[in-house]
Amino acid sequence: MTTPIEVTKDDGAARSGYAVKIRDFVIWVAVSVGLASFGASCLLGWLTWKHQSFAAGVARFCGRDLLMTPSTFEFGTCREGETRECQFELRNLSDAPVKLLGLRTTCGCMVVQRSFPCELPGRASFVLPVSISLVGAVDEVRHSVHLFTDRPGEEIIPATIHAHVRPTVPSAKVGALP
Numbered sequence: 001m002t003t004p005i006e007v008t009k010d011d012g013a014a015r016s017g018y019a020v021k022i023r024d025f026v027i028w029v030a031v032s033v034g035l036a037s038f039g040a041s042c043l044l045g046w047l048t049w050k051h052q053s054f055a056a057g058v059a060r061f062c063g064r065d066l067l068m069t070p071s072t073f074e075f076g077t078c079r080e081g082e083t084r085e086c087q088f089e090l091r092n093l094s095d096a097p098v099k100l101l102g103l104r105t106t107c108g109c110m111v112v113q114r115s116f117p118c119e120l121p122g123r124a125s126f127v128l129p130v131s132i133s134l135v136g137a138v139d140e141v142r143h144s145v146h147l148f149t150d151r152p153g154e155e156i157i158p159a160t161i162h163a164h165v166r167p168t169v170p171s172a173k174v175g176a177l178p
Contacts, residue, residue, distance in 0.1 A: 053069075055067060055069060056091060056093055059093060060093050063153075064093070064153075064154060065092065065093050065094040065096075065098070065151060065154060066090060066091070066092060066093065066098065066149065066151060066154050066157055067090070067091045067093060068088055068089070068090050068091075068147070068157050068158070068159050069088070069089050069091065070088065070159075071158070071159060071160065072159075072160040072161075072162055073086040073088065073130075073159070073160070073161050073162070074162050074163075075161065075162065075163035076163065076164065077163075077164045077165075077166060078134055078163045078164070078165050078166070079134070079165070079166055079167075079168055080134055080135070080136070080137055080138065080165050080166065080167050080168045081134060081135050081168050082133075082134045083131055083132070083133045083134065084131065084132055084134065084163070085129065085130070085131045085132075086129075086130055086131075086132075086161065087127050087128065087129050087130070088127075088128040088130065088145070088159045089125050089126070089127055089128070090120065090125065090126040090128060090147065090157065091124075091125045091126075092120045092121070092122055092123060092124055092125070092126075093123070094122055094123075095122040095123060096122050097119050097120060097121045097122055098119070098120050098149050098150065098151050099117060099118075099119050099120075099149065099150040100116055100117060100118050100119070100120055100126065100147060100148070100149055101116060101117050101148040101149060101150060102116040102117060102147075102148050103116065103128075103145055103146060103147045103148060104145075104146045104148070105143065105144070105145050105146075106143045106144045106145075106146075107132075107143040109132055109133045109134070109135070109137070109143070110130060110131070110132050110133075110143055110145065110161070111130070111131045111132075111133075112128060112129070112130050112145060113129050113131075114128055114129065128145070128147070128159070130145055130159075130161065132161055132163075134163065134165050137163075137165045138165055138167060139164070139165060140162075140163075140164055140165075141161070141162070141163045141164075141165055142160060142161070142162050143160070143161050144158050144159065144160045144161070145158070145159045145160075145161075146158050147159070
């Protein structure tokens with residue numbers, strides 16, 4: 001008489017089943033991340049199209065109605081004693097008007113040629129011309145303009161000016177002794 005042979009799974013088969021589960025999980029994660037990235041890309045693309053710029057689209061997505069561009073103006077390297085000018089643009093991304101109450105600069109070396117208070121209609125923009133005098137400035141200069149509005153949650157809109165100032169070297173006169 002013959003005895004029946006017992007068939008059991010060997011460790012190799014058990015390990016290969018485990019590997020299949022890991023592989024399936026990794027594929028699931030990769031597909032999920034890919035779909036999420038695609039969805040986020042579509043959302044940002046739609047917001048950019050709807051609001052005419054990427055920055056405006058992101059601002060609206062974050063719940064903001066006002067956008068200052070650029071938020072920081074870089075002058076680069078300047079000479080001490082120069083006066084530089086730049087412009088900031090404030091965009092009202094909503095349909096409702098916003099009242100601009102006034103502004104404050106962090107330094108007396110900055111001048112803003114604009115009168116306040118004024119009203120910015122919905123879907124309109126406002127140009128803010130700023131000049132900065134670099135007399136007596138050395139090394140790195142970083143000053144700000146703070147625009148005050150009546151919009152809840154966006155009462156203060158900052159704009160920053162940044163420059164590296166090199167000292168002015170006095171010119172030597174020909175024939176002069178040191």
